[in-house]
Amino acid sequence: xxxxxxxxxxxxxxxxxxxxxxxxxxxxxxxxxxxxxxxxxxxxxxxxxxxxxxxxxxxxxxxxxxxxxxxxxxxxxxxxxxxxxxxxxxxxxxxxxxxxxxxxxxxxxxxxxxxxxxxxxxxxxxxxxxxxxxxxxxxxxxxxxxxxxxxxxxxxxxxxxxxxxxxxxxxxxxxxxxxxxxxxxxxxxxxxxxxxxxxxxxxxxxxxxxxxxxxxxxxxxxxxxxxxxxxxxxxxxxxxxxxxxxxxxxxxxxxxxxxxxxxxxxxxxxxxxxxxxxxxxxxxxxxxxxxxxxxxxxxxxxx
Amino acid sequence: xxxxxxxxxxxxxxxxxxxxxxxxxxxxxxxxxxxxxxxxxxxxxxxxxxxxxxxxxxxxxxxxxxxxxxxxxxxxxxxxxxxxxxxxxxxxxxxxxxxxxxxxxxxxxxxxxxxxxxxxxxxxxxxxxxxxxxxxxxxxxxxxxxxxxxxxxxxxxxxxxxxxxxxxxxxxxxxxxxxxxxxxxxxxxxxxxxxxxxxxxxxxxxxxxxxxxxxxxxxxxxxxxxxxxxxxxxxxxxxxxxxxx
Numbered sequence: 001x002x003x004x005x006x007x008x009x010x011x012x013x014x015x016x017x018x019x020x021x022x023x024x025x026x027x028x029x030x031x032x033x034x035x036x037x038x039x040x041x042x043x044x045x046x047x048x049x050x051x052x053x054x055x056x057x058x059x060x061x062x063x064x065x066x067x068x069x070x071x072x073x074x075x076x077x078x079x080x081x082x083x084x085x086x087x088x089x090x091x092x093x094x095x096x097x098x099x100x101x102x103x104x105x106x107x108x109x110x111x112x113x114x115x116x117x118x119x120x121x122x123x124x125x126x127x128x129x130x131x132x133x134x135x136x137x138x139x140x141x142x143x144x145x146x147x148x149x150x151x152x153x154x155x156x157x158x159x160x161x162x163x164x165x166x167x168x169x170x171x172x173x174x175x176x177x178x179x180x181x182x183x184x185x186x187x188x189x190x191x192x193x194x195x196x197x198x199x200x201x202x203x204x205x206x207x208x209x210x211x212x213x214x215x216x217x218x219x220x221x222x223x224x225x226x227x228x229x230x231x232x233x234x235x236x237x238x239x240x241x242x243x244x245x246x247x248x249x250x251x252x253x254x255x256x257x258x259x260x261x262x263x264x265x266x267x268x269x270x271x272x273x274x275x276x277x278x279x280x281x282x283x284x285x286x287x288x289x290x291x292x293x294x295x296x297x298x299x300x301x302x303x
Numbered sequence: 304x305x306x307x308x309x310x311x312x313x314x315x316x317x318x319x320x321x322x323x324x325x326x327x328x329x330x331x332x333x334x335x336x337x338x339x340x341x342x343x344x345x346x347x348x349x350x351x352x353x354x355x356x357x358x359x360x361x362x363x364x365x366x367x368x369x370x371x372x373x374x375x376x377x378x379x380x381x382x383x384x385x386x387x388x389x390x391x392x393x394x395x396x397x398x399x400x401x402x403x404x405x406x407x408x409x410x411x412x413x414x415x416x417x418x419x420x421x422x423x424x425x426x427x428x429x430x431x432x433x434x435x436x437x438x439x440x441x442x443x444x445x446x447x448x449x450x451x452x453x454x455x456x457x458x459x460x461x462x463x464x465x466x467x468x469x470x471x472x473x474x475x476x477x478x479x480x481x482x483x484x485x486x487x488x489x490x491x492x493x494x495x496x497x498x499x500x501x502x503x504x505x506x507x508x509x510x511x512x513x514x515x516x517x518x519x520x521x522x523x524x525x526x527x528x529x530x531x532x533x534x535x536x537x538x539x540x541x542x543x544x545x546x547x548x
Contacts, residue, residue, distance in 0.1 A: 011541070013540060013541035014540050014541075048544070049541075055379055057378050057379055057538065057544065058538050058539070058541060058544060059538045061539070077381045080380060083379070085375065085376070087375060087547075088372065088547075090371055090372035090547075091371060092371040092373055104380070107376075107377065107381075108381065108382075148376065
């Protein structure tokens with residue numbers, strides 16, 4: 001059974017006295033159970049709208065959404081018992097950590113306090129249990145929101161930028177916590193992120209969304225093929241250059257250039273020789289593998 | 304749970320009702336009103352204060368989550384809207400009882416107001432007021448779900464608007480038409496008239512309690528259905544996401 005099936009979903013925001021905005025344009029997706037699925041895209045691409053539709057917060061203008069085999073908008077109550085979402089770090093400011101989890105647990109009809117205790121321990125919030133939400137650090141606010149998202153042991157959880165605006169060490173810790181919990185519960189995760197390393201590290205498959213459309217979908221390796229090269233060579237020149245007499249695809253930026261090649265080790269001597277023959281003095285050469293970030297930039301700019 | 308840590312929630316429950324009671328009571332003494340006339344306006348003060356406290360707790364179902372930008376977490380939970388309202392209303396009712404008791408004790412101590420209702424009638428009056436407050440609270444939630452943040456102001460003004468028409472300090476019979484008829488369509492009018500009938504003031508219509516309860520039940524059903532439809536509409540237009548930050 002698929003965790004999420006979404007067919008030709010359109011979302012048009014129409015608000016009182018405001019211009020309508022089309023946020024999703026015919027999005028179709030299939031996500032397997034137990035999968036960690038990433039949704040990447042630039043700001044305003046429709047990521048948050050998409051997971052809001054998939055999590056039943058929004059009702060799409062058109063299209064079908066099935067969660068765990070059920071129509072999300074005909075069996076909404078049943079679907080909501082099996083899913084949860086963490087989006088942003090906002091929670092009622094006056095509630096203390098324990099109270100907050102207890103409040104949301106009650107919204108799911110959960111009265112077993114040991115579930116709350118376990119999540120407080122899992123997310124290392126023990127010493128803050130009596131701290132008001134407003135007085136928590138950004139990292140602990142995010143931990144609390146994630147703990148809240150796992151209260152009902154969801155079969156499908158939607159995480160909207162779970163490590164946004166966090167220090168790298170805290171972000172790493174939070175990623176580890178998420179992985180531990182989803183491994184234990186075999187949870188399907190749909191994650192949006194701006195962090196390419198995070199997407200590459202966590203996600204089994206990734207969809208790129210731009211202007212409300214899915215423009216590419218696949219594993220990180222499959223997506224890297226969009227660049228049509230495996231590696232890149234970054235060459236820094238002693239002086240700015242206006243053009244290069246080289247047949248390899250490149251991007252020129254003043255006194256540096258990036259060459260996209262399949263085998264950097266083989267291509268580098270040839271490129272350096274051609275540059276030298278053209279009278280261009282090379283200061284340094286660096287070889288790198290293509291990353292998801294390159295794909296992100298390529299897809300964001302050219303598709 | 305949402306409001307219990309909020310200082311202003313406690314302030315709202317004690318400070319404004321006391322200020323209103325003392326100032327209106329003193330005004331009555333200054334104007335040499337009779338004991339029953341002072342009772343008439345004190346009943347109005349008590350009703351206004353209690354209705355405001357209970358309705359604001361129901362409105363907080365939307366308002367606090369909207370302010371803290373966490374409305375989506377309530378929406379994504381399987382809890383239906385009517386249960387959220389009921390929970391908030393029960394909490395508001397507890398605060399309302401505290402405020403009601405305090406106001407009755409103080410008005411009796413300061414202005415010799417004697418509470419002449421039998422316990423069962425007082426209970427019905429209180430439940431009637433609390434239920435009317437729930438209606439105002441749900442109506443506020445509906446306005447927020449339709450107009451978004453622009454409707455926030457109604458949380459503090461709607462009670463006052465309703466109170467103008469339901470005769471808080473005067474009988475609705477003095478209102479010109481169509482306001483008089485409008486006043487009679489508000490359940491609080493009848494609950495106030497029921498309370499005041501124990502102090503020698505005749506109600507405009509016979510059986511004010513039955514009319515008040517009947518109106519409350521009808522409005523409650525209509526408002527709950529409207530709230531569900533408004534929520535659905537807000538999910539379709541994307542307003543819920545805007546209210547969630």
